[in-house]
Amino acid sequence: MRVGSFNRCAPDDEAKQQERERARKHAVPLNQLWCCCSVHFFAGYVRVLNSSIRMPIISVKHLSGPPQAQKTAPDQPGFFNLAMPVFELVSQVSMRAALFVVCGFLSLVNLSEVEAQTVRVRITVTSVAPPGIRVDAELPGATNSLSFRNTYGGVLGLGERIEMLEAVNASGESVAVQKLAPGEFQTSGKFTHFRYAVNLTEPERPAQMSHVSWLNREQGLLMLADLLPLLKEDSSNLAPTLITVEAPAGWGIGSNMKHEGRQFLTDDPENAVFLIGPSVHEENQKLAATSLLIVTSGAWPFSDKDVSKIAGKLIEHYFRVTQFPLKHSPVLMLIPFPGEAGPESWSAETRGNDVVLLLGRRAHGKKILSRLGIVLSHELFHLWVPNSLNLDGDYDWFFEGFTVYQALLTDLRLGLISFKDYLETIAHVYDSYLSSSDRDRLSLLEASERRWTTASSFVYEKGMLVAFIYDLSLRSATDCRGSLDDVYRQLFRQPTTGQASANEIIIKLLSEQHGLESFAKDYVVGAGRIDLGSLLLPYGIQVQRAAAGGNATKLVVVHQPDDPQRKLLSCIGNGSSFSR
Numbered sequence: 001m002r003v004g005s006f007n008r009c010a011p012d013d014e015a016k017q018q019e020r021e022r023a024r025k026h027a028v029p030l031n032q033l034w035c036c037c038s039v040h041f042f043a044g045y046v047r048v049l050n051s052s053i054r055m056p057i058i059s060v061k062h063l064s065g066p067p068q069a070q071k072t073a074p075d076q077p078g079f080f081n082l083a084m085p086v087f088e089l090v091s092q093v094s095m096r097a098a099l100f101v102v103c104g105f106l107s108l109v110n111l112s113e114v115e116a117q118t119v120r121v122r123i124t125v126t127s128v129a130p131p132g133i134r135v136d137a138e139l140p141g142a143t144n145s146l147s148f149r150n151t152y153g154g155v156l157g158l159g160e161r162i163e164m165l166e167a168v169n170a171s172g173e174s175v176a177v178q179k180l181a182p183g184e185f186q187t188s189g190k191f192t193h194f195r196y197a198v199n200l201t202e203p204e205r206p207a208q209m210s211h212v213s214w215l216n217r218e219q220g221l222l223m224l225a226d227l228l229p230l231l232k233e234d235s236s237n238l239a240p241t242l243i244t245v246e247a248p249a250g251w252g253i254g255s256n257m258k259h260e261g262r263q264f265l266t267d268d269p270e271n272a273v274f275l276i277g278p279s280v281h282e283e284n285q286k287l288a289a290t291s292l293l294i295v296t297s298g299a300w301p302f303s304d305k306d307v308s309k310i311a312g313k314l315i316e317h318y319f320r321v322t323q324f325p326l327k328h329s330p331v332l333m334l335i336p337f338p339g340e341a342g343p344e345s346w347s348a349e350t351r352g353n354d355v356v357l358l359l360g361r362r363a364h365g366k367k368i369l370s371r372l373g374i375v376l377s378h379e380l381f382h383l384w385v386p387n388s389l390n391l392d393g394d395y396d397w398f399f400e401g402f403t404v405y406q407a408l409l410t411d412l413r414l415g416l417i418s419f420k421d422y423l424e425t426i427a428h429v430y431d432s433y434l435s436s437s438d439r440d441r442l443s444l445l446e447a448s449e450r451r452w453t454t455a456s457s458f459v460y461e462k463g464m465l466v467a468f469i470y471d472l473s474l475r476s477a478t479d480c481r482g483s484l485d486d487v488y489r490q491l492f493r494q495p496t497t498g499q500a501s502a503n504e505i506i507i508k509l510l511s512e513q514h515g516l517e518s519f520a521k522d523y524v525v526g527a528g529r530i531d532l533g534s535l536l537l538p539y540g541i542q543v544q545r546a547a548a549g550g551n552a553t554k555l556v557v558v559h560q561p562d563d564p565q566r567k568l569l570s571c572i573g574n575g576s577s578f579s580r
């Protein structure tokens with residue numbers, strides 16, 4: 001890894017910061033792309049499903065209270081001595097962490113393979129109240145500047161958390177450090193070793209807690225993308241990074257990386273995530289085509305096996321849809337949403353092979369598991385789209401909008417929702433689309449370019465409706481022999497030489513299907529208006545628009561569907577009932 005020199009000036013406003021981050025996102029290879037879901041939209045989306053899935057809400061007692069505040073490991077004298085022998089590290093780990101080593105969920109790191117070009121990092125939790133860590137790092141090559149990410153997923157001012165940066169050159173002499181802006185540092189001479197403190201106070205809004213690093217007495221989420229300096233734009237040939245984590249005594253450490261004891265190795269630090277805490281534990285499940293590691297913090301009113309059953313079913317289903325095996329085994333980190341929250345409160349992000357999910361646990365176990373399944377049906381599909389695609393460009397309309405639809409369809413196929421829930425959700429999204437000011441102004445391509453500034457919900461809503469209409473049209477045109485699944489399968493069969501334009505490839509694939517030659521031109525490239533009333537009637541679905549001030553739109557199956565309509569409606573849910 002070489003450090004770059006981004007973000008020279010202090011950002012002046014949120015829009016500009018977002019644009020800069022957007023530009024920077026393109027600087028990293030797309031297989032490192034992370035996805036951050038619009039919490040605003042999905043809160044509504046899931047509320048609809050929740051009201052449809054009639055399950056009693058039974059409050060349960062919290063099974064564990066916050067542990068006592070504890071001062072953590074004292075400052076280690078070993079500053080700049082990062083290459084500790086592994087045996088020494090193993091002897092220091094707690095009983096819980098030692099069990100992790102014995103259970104070994106991933107193939108172990110062979111330290112003899114760690115090259116001289118390795119970046120070495122030690123993260124030490126210095127205190128949980130106030131929350132802070134110290135980072136000691138050694139680069140394989142010298143630099144004279146460091147730049148840290150300042151915004152991510154709507155969280156601003158991340159660079160301000162980097163404090164007390166010191167640097168030392170190859171001769172062991174200190175070099176003077178000048179702070180140019182929050183997270184921007186320049187030194188008087190080149191250096192290879194540096195250390196700094198990071199203030200890990202939780203972000204202002206709990207909904208942001210799946211997107212950035214934070215720490216409290218119950219647990220901490222450490223995301224290297226906002227803890228380590230940024231990679232340089234041309235860092236296509238990344239050096240491996242070896243990370244040592246020193247957590248408080250008795251705390252467990254879960255991560256999405258290969259590890260041995262408290263040493264973790266990755267060639268993809270931008271996507272590396274740790275979940276640490278006094279009650280962090282893990283469960284590994286073997287699936288047909290991969291394995292799934294579930295890392296949980298806190299006590300939950302259900303077992304790890306219940307979670308792995310739902311997540312495993314979804315992963316196996318998506319493997320069947322895409323016919324594409326994941327490169328890295330997926331990891332799910334489940335964290336209690338702060339406060340006395342029920343499962344209607346949640347926040348999630350899928351980064352690399354890792355899904356981070358904060359979920360309210362104040363409800364009956366069945367109710368929480370039901371919500372978990374709905375949220376995971378969306379997040380787990382991101383392990384494939386976009387995280388396993390080597391595609392470039394702004395194609396959020398596809399990897400978010402189409403993913404919303406594919407997840408809804410999966411919920412229906414796996415029996416997590418009924419056909420009525422399926423139609424109700426689409427009707428709700430249609431109402432939201434109709435109320436959007438961007439509706440007839442922006443195409444999906446244009447909206448994707450502006451997702452982080454003005455057109456966030458629109459990308460999800462219109463993208464989902466377009467996927468729905470496309471799926472129905474293709475099923476109808478092929479007498480149910482084809483569906484949107486075919487597009488995904490073909491997408492994953494594309495040759496992967498270098499990064500290709502996502503929009504070009506996906507639009508071409510959508511346009512190749514029988515009877516849908518002009519579909520993408522109308523609804524993706526153009527700002528084609530969606531009128532579900534006229535579009536759905538041929539398929540046996542009627543749109544009942546509410547009178548002004550009345551109830552929301554309803555989608556219902558026509559009174560007497562004819563045989564082709566019956567066949568189409570049945571095949572949407574793989575034969576599940578479509579009763580009116």
Ligand SMILES: [Zn+2]
Nearest residue numbers: 035036037400
């Ligand atoms: Zn998403």
